[in-house]
Amino acid sequence: MKNKVPLLDLVAQYKTIKPEINSAIQKILDSGQFILGKEVELLENEIAHYLSVKHGIGVASGTDALILAMQALGIGPGDEVILPTYTFFATMGAVLHVGAVPVLIDIDPQTYCLDVNKLKEAITSTTRAIIPVHLYGHPADMNPILEIAKDNDIKIIEDNAQAFGAEYNGKKTGSFGDIACLSFFPSKNLGGYGDGGMIVTNSQELAEKIRMLRVHGWNKKYYPEVLGYNSRLDALQATVLRVKLQHIDEWNSSRRNLAANYTHKLAPIPGIGTPYENDAVKHVYHLYVIQTENRIQVQNKLKKAGVSSGIYYPQPLHLSKPWQALGHQTPNFPVAQKASQELLAIPIYPEMTPTQVGIILSALQGSK
Structure with missing residues (x-):
């Protein structure tokens, strides 16, 4: 389906x-x-x-x-x-x-x-x-x-x-x-x-x-x-x-508007962290990535509602075989390791409809 x-x-x-x-x-x-x-x-x-x-x-x-x-x-x-x-x-x-x-x-x-x-x-x-x-x-x-x-x-x-x-x-x-x-x-x-x-x-x-x-x-x-x-x-x-x-500025603006709506609706939900945007920058939301300790549960809720999601990335580079093949001692990078276990990308693209956004928000609001 x-x-x-x-x-x-x-x-x-x-x-x-x-x-x-x-x-x-x-x-x-x-x-x-x-x-x-x-x-x-x-x-x-x-x-x-x-x-x-x-x-x-x-x-x-x-x-x-x-x-x-x-x-x-x-x-x-x-x-x-x-x-x-x-x-x-x-x-x-x-x-x-x-x-x-x-x-x-x-x-x-x-x-x-x-x-x-x-x-x-x-x-x-x-x-x-x-x-x-x-x-x-x-x-x-x-x-x-x-x-x-x-x-x-x-x-x-x-x-x-x-x-x-x-x-x-x-x-x-x-x-x-x-x-x-x-x-x-x-x-x-x-x-x-x-x-x-x-x-x-x-x-x-x-x-x-x-x-x-x-x-x-x-x-x-x-x-x-x-x-x-x-x-x-x-x-x-x-x-x-x-x-x-010729359309990129319009598309990026749409991504930013979608992201602002997501953040407004998702920020109050316990257990879900929303993306940070520094005051000095203009984020273009190639991905909208939430953070949750219950990633598998949240992903399953989304899947049940018919919503795709993605993990970017499941493994930090220092745990990859090509890096470990260099013979280095495995370092401790706690922030990256936590990110690899907790971050989850949800749909964001300029052509999304209000109905689609609503389906996503309903699924996430029900995952708390």
């Missing part, structure tokens, strides 16, 4: 922009230009303009964006990269792929982003970069991160996969670091109809390196200058994303 309220409904979104999407895709089919090309260049420029940065470089995925960003910065074997232990695995996986050493730290108990109070003690003489992740759509606390990085000559790679359009002190996330990485996976606030990603930066030098790295390491075709990759954004994804970019 189909759920009454899916965790995400991309078909509902498509229906709201169907004529625009169909026309844009037809234009690409008629052009015969499917890899990189003018449509990708236009998207790169539009994303860069939206984020107020100088360069955008389209790549095949958000994971590739992280890998290529580190390659462009010269990060490799022997280098340490600091990141939160509570995030999607790709953030750490990219560090491992370039041969660097991930240094994990615990998260802030309110935002679930990197705990800046744990940052200084994690820095060593071989620390090359910090990857703040703007988790669930809430920006990491960038000012102290930038200050610590500057004092220690460390690069900042923003993982902005989940927070496109979010703001910190009035400035868009993805515009703070030396480099930032975006994901256009279909479930993201700005998502394509397949895999896709982008790297953004204000550095001409880094932009030129990444443009080479994404196409086999060459500037001139068939004449590689470095060992590169095949990581190119295709024109079909770019044209879809260009259509959706």
Whole structure:
């Protein structure tokens, strides 16, 4: 039986922009230009303009964006990269792929982003970069991160996969670091109809390196200058994303309104914690995540009411096999471990109907 309220409904979104999407895709089919090309260049420029940065470089995925960003910065074997232990695995996986050493730290108990109070003690003489992740759509606390990085000559790679359009002190996330990485996976606030990603930066030098790295390491075709990759954004994804970019502010506003309604109705319920939003930020609620010690019971109540939910994430990175294979002693990260046991994402997307929201609230109000 189909759920009454899916965790995400991309078909509902498509229906709201169907004529625009169909026309844009037809234009690409008629052009015969499917890899990189003018449509990708236009998207790169539009994303860069939206984020107020100088360069955008389209790549095949958000994971590739992280890998290529580190390659462009010269990060490799022997280098340490600091990141939160509570995030999607790709953030750490990219560090491992370039041969660097991930240094994990615990998260802030309110935002679930990197705990800046744990940052200084994690820095060593071989620390090359910090990857703040703007988790669930809430920006990491960038000012102290930038200050610590500057004092220690460390690069900042923003993982902005989940927070496109979010703001910190009035400035868009993805515009703070030396480099930032975006994901256009279909479930993201700005998502394509397949895999896709982008790297953004204000550095001409880094932009030129990444443009080479994404196409086999060459500037001139068939004449590689470095060992590169095949990581190119295709024109079909770019044209879809260009259509959706025109709607992103409206969609993010709808997410924020839905989140405010959820929080107003759910905050009084004993045993359910609602998301925190720092006064200095604009959260874009890629996910609306509640906290409860009775997660299985709450999830079952939702399921019985026909509501999908999701666990993001059931295992902190320091408990994953790839990290443990490095031979480190397992650290104690109590905040991340608690989050992995208690957080639960409930549906949030702009096309949700009042009826669907009501079903969710009724189920949660009955779970106390």
